[in-house]
Amino acid sequence: MIKAVIFDCFGVVLDIMRGTKIEQTIKLIKELKGQYKLAMLTNVPSRYALDQRFNPGELDQLFDVIVASGEVGWDKPAPEIYIMTVEKLAVEPEECLFIDDIPSFTKAAAALGIKTFTYVNVPESITAITAILHDNE
Numbered sequence: 001m002i003k004a005v006i007f008d009c010f011g012v013v014l015d016i017m018r019g020t021k022i023e024q025t026i027k028l029i030k031e032l033k034g035q036y037k038l039a040m041l042t043n044v045p046s047r048y049a050l051d052q053r054f055n056p057g058e059l060d061q062l063f064d065v066i067v068a069s070g071e072v073g074w075d076k077p078a079p080e081i082y083i084m085t086v087e088k089l090a091v092e093p094e095e096c097l098f099i100d101d102i103p104s105f106t107k108a109a110a111a112l113g114i115k116t117f118t119y120v121n122v123p124e125s126i127t128a129i130t131a132i133l134h135d136n137e
């Protein structure tokens with residue numbers, strides 16, 4: 001049973017090319033809040049680098065856990081960064097769904113027993129993620 005959802009930032013929550021939030025993903029995160037533990041796991045130098053792209057306090061409103069690789073000493077796809085994120089969420093790997101747009105990152109998480117989804121585009125991905133979570137109920 002999925003108890004936690006872990007989102008990558010760039011390409012999933014933020015549009016890399018436009019430098020804007022992907023509103024459909026933000027909407028999904030807000031809908032999931034309270035039903036699942038939520039985390040952001042991303043390869044960035046610092047939490048500060050993330051905060052600059054969001055409104056003040058917004059990340060903390062959206063996510064229970066935020067892991068910035070530059071602050072923990074590992075980058076995806078190192079197993080340690082996934083394990084650390086799962087531990088911070090206080091769940092087991094098989095109770096997590098990890099969403100990233102880079103297949104090698106989802107493959108690394110899957111090798112640890114984490115359920116994964118490779119984000120491709122907004123409408124298809126949101127529909128697929130919703131279906132995965134619905135099938136989890």
